[in-house]
Amino acid sequence: xxxxxxxxxxxxxxxxxxxxxxxxxxxxxxxxxxxxxxxxxxxxxxxxxxxxxxxxxxxxxxxxxxxxxxxxxxxxxxxxxxxxxxxxxxxxxxxxxxxxxxxxxxxxxxx
Amino acid sequence: xxxxxxxxxxxxxxxxxxxxxxxxxxxxxxxxxxxxxxxxxxxxxxxxxxxxxxxxxxxxxxxxxxxxxxxxxxxxxxxxxxxxxxxxxxxxxxxxxxxxxxxxxxxxxxxxxxxxxxxxxxxxxxxxxxxxxxxxxxxxxxxxxxxxxxxxxxxxxxxxxxxxxxxxxxxxxxxxxxxxxxxxxxx
Numbered sequence: 625x626x627x628x629x630x631x632x633x634x635x636x637x638x639x640x641x642x643x644x645x646x647x648x649x650x651x652x653x654x655x656x657x658x659x660x661x662x663x664x665x666x667x668x669x670x671x672x673x674x675x676x677x678x679x680x681x682x683x684x685x686x687x688x689x690x691x692x693x694x695x696x697x698x699x700x701x702x703x704x705x706x707x708x709x710x711x712x713x714x715x716x717x718x719x720x721x722x723x724x725x726x727x728x729x730x731x732x733x734x735x
Numbered sequence: 736x737x738x739x740x741x742x743x744x745x746x747x748x749x750x751x752x753x754x755x756x757x758x759x760x761x762x763x764x765x766x767x768x769x770x771x772x773x774x775x776x777x778x779x780x781x782x783x784x785x786x787x788x789x790x791x792x793x794x795x796x797x798x799x800x801x802x803x804x805x806x807x808x809x810x811x812x813x814x815x816x817x818x819x820x821x822x823x824x825x826x827x828x829x830x831x832x833x834x835x836x837x838x839x840x841x842x843x844x845x846x847x848x849x850x851x852x853x854x855x856x857x858x859x860x861x862x863x864x865x866x867x868x869x870x871x872x873x874x875x876x877x878x879x880x881x882x883x884x885x886x887x888x889x890x891x892x893x894x895x896x897x898x899x900x901x902x903x904x905x906x907x908x909x910x911x912x913x914x915x916x917x918x919x920x921x922x
Contacts, residue, residue, distance in 0.1 A: 640863060
C-alpha cells in the first residue's frame with residue numbers, strides 16, 4: 625500500500641522531467657510595443673505641455689511679477705531703514721549713548 | 736549581434752536592438768513566469784513588465800552578469816510580486832465577504848495545465864504545480880528554474896545571487912516539502 629503511494633508520489637514529482645518549454649503567444653512584440661507607447665508616451669506628452677508657448681509665457685509673466693514685487697519691496701525696505709536709523713539716532717540722543725560728554729557728565733555727577 | 740553590441744544598442748535606444756532582445760529572450764522569460772504564476776495571461780503580463788523594465792533600466796545594468804541572468808532575475812522577482820498582489824487581493828476579497836461588502840463568491844484557482852506537458856502527464860503535472868504553489872518563494876524559484884528552464888545549479892545561484900550549496904539546499908528542501916504536500920493530498 626505504502627509502496628504504491630510512494631510510487632505514485634515519485635511519478636507526480638517526475639512529471640515535469642523532459643517537459644517542453646512554453647512558448648510566448650504570437651504577436652507578443654506588437655502587444656508589448658502598444659503597452660510601452662501607452663505607458664511611456666504620457667511622460668513625453670507632459671513634457672510637451674510644459675513647453676507649450678502659453679505655459680512658457682505665463683511662467684515668464686509670473687517671474688516678472690515676482691521680480692517687480694521684490695524690487696518694490698526692496699525700495700520700501702530702504703525707506704524703512706532710513707526711518708529706523710532716525711529713530712535710533714533720536715533714541716541715542718535721548719539716552720546720550722554716543723555722546724562722550726554724557727559719560728563725563730555721569731562721572732562728574734558721581735563726584 | 737553579440738551581447739555587448741546588444742547592450743550598447745539598447746543603451747542607444749535602438750529599436751532593432753530591443754526587438755532582437757525580445758525575440759531572443761521572450762520564450763525564456765515567459766516559460767519562467769508561467770511556472771511561477773501558473774497562468775498564461777498573467778505570465779504574458781509579467782513578461783511585458785520585464786521587457787519594459789529592461790528598456791527603462793538598461794543604463795543601470797553594469798554587465799557584471801550575463802544579460803540572460805539579469806532577465807531571469809527580473810522575471811522571477813516580477814512573477815513573485817504578482818503572486819503577492821494576488822494573495823493580498825484574495826485576502827481583501829475575503830475581508831469584504833466577511834463584512835458583507837462583496838457579494839461575489841471567491842472562486843478557487845483552477846488546476847494549471849502547462850502547455851509543454853504531454854497529455855499522459857497532464858494530471859500528475861497539475862497536482863505537482865498545485866504543490867509547487869505552496870512552496871516558499873526561494874524554493875519555488877529554484878525548483879522552477881531547474882525543472883522548467885533546465886538551468887544548472889550554478890546558473891540558478893547567479894540568478895538568485897547566492898552560492899551553489901545554498902541552491903542545492905533549496906532544491907533538497909523543495910523536494911522534501913513537495914513530497915510532504917503530495918503525501919497529504921494522496922491520503
